[in-house]
Amino acid sequence: MLHETVSAKGHLIDTHVLERIFDQILEHGASYEILRFEVGTTHADESEIELKITAEDEATLRETIEATLSFGCAVASARDARLVPIERDMCVPEDFYSTTNHRTEVRLDGVWRTVGAQRMDAVIVLEDGEPLCRKLRDVRAGDLVVCGVSGVRVNLEQTDGERATFAFMSNDISSERSVETSVKRVARQMRRTREEGKRIIFVAGPVVIHTDGIDPFRSLIEGGWVDAILSGNALAVHDIENSFFGTSLGVSLGTGKPVEEGHKNHMRAINRINHAGSISEAVRTGVLKSGIMHACVEHDVDVVLAGSIRDDGPLPDTLMDLIEAQEAYAHQLKDAGMVLMLSTMLHSIGVGNMLPSWVRVVCVDINPAVVTKLSDRGSSQTVGVVTDVGLFLGRLAEELRAAGD
């Protein structure tokens, strides 16, 4: 039997972290012994624990420890992280350290250093002496990559004020809850994000158009609440089709009646933008006069449209090279303090993969399963809201305007 000692410190009990550490150990088939446990006597106090983890073989032990690292444990003995030089592009050793989205430190020459560009499912490389996250596909021969579990530690984010709240939220997303409470909380977080000088990013699907979200979304853009929109071809085409023809996928937004079989207005809208050359040229030349895309051009809001296999057209602005699209998304998310995900599971999961855990995330969808799925993957600061997206945006715009008075 092999063993290793790990330790953890923080709000271990009321954040449910301690139980998850124990769960991880048992689920890996390892066992534990508590060597030391100093419990904070009140809610405000931190606790500290030291655990001896025992496993039958090297791989189980390493994987168990790797799993507990994700919950803030660190190997107790003071060793540096192990750096292995890479021989071939995109190929790393089997025991490479695969990152979480939590703030991570690695020990180099006896000093704990914060890892840059934090994101999940990446490897840690040394670039100009600095440790940072890199996607596997961007690892190059000659890079030094962190392997094993020694000299790595993870800091779980603990925004004290909202701690208890979020523990609750993550277990209790429900379509049977008050939306008012959520709108107020989201507006509060948006203002706080602005005060911190951080960016607010919207990830939005075409449902925003179909549920009367155009006007409130424009109002948010005009109010300066939107730094970038990350989306796909559909949001832009539906918005532009509505601006040109008053329909969206052939359905009139005014009367709710379908106007035409066959999505022809959809293709006509794309054709017109093709004629102009791009969305911004269509705005500049007066072809496109209203809608969300128009507002983004007018107010210099960055829009990144990532392609998908189901795209018709697409618009000339849509990035059909996904490596390029993922990088454009990641670029926009660099200083994000808050991300609102509105009714698009595809793009939201893409964005979720790129985000560090300390970014505030809000998921809004009328389907509770989508909200649950996104919230589970999100940070500990995720707010999930099951409701009509258009009505939500309308209330949010009102709330932010009211606060502005």
Add this chain to the structure above:
Amino acid sequence: MLHETVSAKGHLIDTHVLERIFDQILEHGASYEILRFEVGTTHADESEIELKITAEDEATLRETIEATLSFGCAVASARDARLVPIERDMCVPEDFYSTTNHRTEVRLDGVWRTVGAQRMDAVIVLEDGEPLCRKLRDVRAGDLVVCGVSGVRVNLEQTDGERATFAFMSNDISSERSVETSVKRVARQMRRTREEGKRIIFVAGPVVIHTDGIDPFRSLIEGGWVDAILSGNALAVHDIENSFFGTSLGVSLGTGKPVEEGHKNHMRAINRINHAGSISEAVRTGVLKSGIMHACVEHDVDVVLAGSIRDDGPLPDTLMDLIEAQEAYAHQLKDAGMVLMLSTMLHSIGVGNMLPSWVRVVCVDINPAVVTKLSDRGSSQTVGVVTDVGLFLGRLAEELRAAGD
């Protein structure tokens, strides 16, 4: 091979009725021949058709004709309805005529007479010489019951103005639609119902409470838009629990946080009403001071609470004898011109079974499957809305207030 001639007249094509008649015939394994077909040349004109239906045996022929009756066909030859005297309570002959929810006439002594108390899944009895619908369980020995398909004809409702619209609605309920359009249509229908001097009935589930619907619902009650509420034990208990303790099933409506494990406030609320004797006594004695139930007592709105197998308590006002409950529901629905079904499949199906097809029905639920299921069973005038019920009620109350100015 046996055959019979049936005929139908009306807006047969653009209401999709003709195709459904053909579908019914083929699905029963019978076949048809078109004897005469006079097509209305424009949208405004009615069509008229005469069909010869052929089947292999008596039962198939009868069942096929019975099915086409539901779509407005009638046996062409002029015969009276066949009346059979009943020998034992609740027991009718095998070939009894089972009703639809459409306006029905039976031919008696050569005269077509409208059937009273129209509802689906009933039998037609003669009471004081008048034909009317009666539930199977209420049929008594000695009653005369209509059997077979001769001398019965059904009139499909055709509210011209909204014909095309509803054909669309029934096939296209979607969470990706504008709620605004639906709110405006519902408000318009409510005003029209008032002008006609008909009653507006609400069927409401406890989700109304959890989604901030209390205030807008009170506003509708105070505005005189609610003639009766048909519901169950839960709506009332959650409303009263919220009025007493600010929670609903232990969740604080103000903060969205759960206050207590174990639903204890739920039981406490019931206990307090038990002490008072009934909801109205609790209002009269000043124990219950706010909420939907309070508003109903203050504004003389009838409330019928039907019990269910899952009820805790229940409140002293809840009817645990379902025969009594069904009759109390049916009594309230007598002169209903419009029914709004808010997030309760159980009670809505119960109500739907009792309604004739010419009553306007609105179904609101955040789950598209529920809206589809209820709309499919409803009249041709059903409006389905997939959205957050609380937000919907809020917008509806605003719309009706605006119109009142």
Add this chain to the structure above:
Amino acid sequence: MLHETVSAKGHLIDTHVLERIFDQILEHGASYEILRFEVGTTHADESEIELKITAEDEATLRETIEATLSFGCAVASARDARLVPIERDMCVPEDFYSTTNHRTEVRLDGVWRTVGAQRMDAVIVLEDGEPLCRKLRDVRAGDLVVCGVSGVRVNLEQTDGERATFAFMSNDISSERSVETSVKRVARQMRRTREEGKRIIFVAGPVVIHTDGIDPFRSLIEGGWVDAILSGNALAVHDIENSFFGTSLGVSLGTGKPVEEGHKNHMRAINRINHAGSISEAVRTGVLKSGIMHACVEHDVDVVLAGSIRDDGPLPDTLMDLIEAQEAYAHQLKDAGMVLMLSTMLHSIGVGNMLPSWVRVVCVDINPAVVTKLSDRGSSQTVGVVTDVGLFLGRLAEELRAAGD
């Protein structure tokens, strides 16, 4: 500031109980101080904790303690339970103790006594000197009822072998999981229940009929795996309609094609049973020759059909008095060791309310929201399976036959 000391003992950490105790205290607006905490050093060891709970007022303190009782805490000081005599039927003092579904003890004359007939949302009365759960509506003037939180303690069930597993299950019900694993676990639990001499109860909705579940369900009945079926009117009518006419709600099970508009076969089936007098008379006289109801009569399986507001007919066997129906359900559940809930939220919630937490519960539904809702209310031993009910029953019947060889 008022305070009280509570203590708890058991597998507090890896069962997530400790965190929930802390959550409850904070959510009630109270605070805690850890006076003593002896942590079991390995997974096998129990822990023991002593907490001082502080609150601003009497009511908050009492409610906070009441909430922690649900998680196994008990007031540390040795006092007897307070018994209050009741003055009016169904009316108890405001501070009555409202039960959970966990095994509960009360201290009487210095001795801890186990409460009988354990169920949630009940009060504890003394009957012939024995403490037992009673529904609020059954409390009578003169009864002695437990009030307050002193002298009450709750024992959380801890089935060691499956502890870690179920912690996982409750957080991770998903339609994207292997059904095979669940079928094997359910079959294993059924065999264990039989070995313990306990009853196996099925709660089943009509979806069982529509999804080809009739044959496998018959096979379970014939194999002796079903002690009782708790259901409603619909399961029985659909089963009987299928037996008589080969349709269910007018849809042919053989071809999947609808045979008839208007549910007429549904009403015909009820009429035939009315003629016979009851389901068992219809079997005895040879009218009803196949299906689930037929198998139940043949194999002496108890069937309880509880009415609902939406019932057509109903069958003469359906209990339309819900007090009677709830009592008939509760009677069947008395020695239940396991309950399988198959696609019926209404009846399953009803049954869930009546069950003590140590009964094994299995929920099967194709809608993940239903499985989540039922599992959240269920015992710690709940297995949730998101799948097609008919296919599930087919695999379960195979698995149990295979094991029988």
Add this chain to the structure above:
Amino acid sequence: MLHETVSAKGHLIDTHVLERIFDQILEHGASYEILRFEVGTTHADESEIELKITAEDEATLRETIEATLSFGCAVASARDARLVPIERDMCVPEDFYSTTNHRTEVRLDGVWRTVGAQRMDAVIVLEDGEPLCRKLRDVRAGDLVVCGVSGVRVNLEQTDGERATFAFMSNDISSERSVETSVKRVARQMRRTREEGKRIIFVAGPVVIHTDGIDPFRSLIEGGWVDAILSGNALAVHDIENSFFGTSLGVSLGTGKPVEEGHKNHMRAINRINHAGSISEAVRTGVLKSGIMHACVEHDVDVVLAGSIRDDGPLPDTLMDLIEAQEAYAHQLKDAGMVLMLSTMLHSIGVGNMLPSWVRVVCVDINPAVVTKLSDRGSSQTVGVVTDVGLFLGRLAEELRAAGD
């Protein structure tokens, strides 16, 4: 007022085509007059109609006629299709003819010619004198493109035997139906497709892996029933992760228990394939020894993996250039006679856009909303099945094996 005469011929009534023609006209704000209507007197006979369509302006008239073309109408007067030379790549005139997925003919020099490469949302260009569908983005300066509605006609597919059935299916997808019936129909269609010498294509999501679908899918591949798999990165990675580590996204398929936080096995699997260079190299060198991907390599089944914005990794085989991916999909679909879509809305919509209406389509998903959405977009031959995908594949494999005996 402007007008134009159109005519249509075929099974207009019982296929519901006639009503949809009328719906289209009214929804566009135009009106109609029936000039001639010869009704087939029995189910076997075709009908023929001539309609005069009247509208207020040129655009409305053109759009109305365009909409009726989709349902088999054609402008009655004999004119050639209008061909317009293109001036700039990807830019066509505003009145370009946008295709449906139905078999289309254009009239050139007085002769009706069938359009090649039929798909929806394309334009019709002349290539080497042949009319064929081309995506807007592939139109080049100098191409001749069909504009307006003259000289275009659409033939609705009418597979007699199954006509009534599918009319039913499209309106009645339900999770409450028998899966057996669907499995048998799908197996029958697969055999018929084989007899016709057409290809059978599977579009599959990762849920196939999580629901025990690996073995039955392998069985279908080994039985020669799978010509190509169109999917994304996830199906392949989850399959390969399971083959290497017995987990899928960190969940053990054997026990249903999660093995590891953080998806590390997922990244490890990609890393191993990176080392090998590609999936087929991994099979060839003995690194990858089991699973669906392994079976595809062994049995020369084409696999196309299209990238998406949410992809981790991706595998070296995944196409991250979507233009390339769409073309690879379209290439595989060229001689497809049947497509089975298994639990992946993203890729299924992509495939649906590329298919002509006469290809048989089967959609299987546990979520009824997905099945409805895909079936609505699909051909008239779509079979929708709401069930567990793994169980469905298991039954399908059994059914096809049984038939093989």
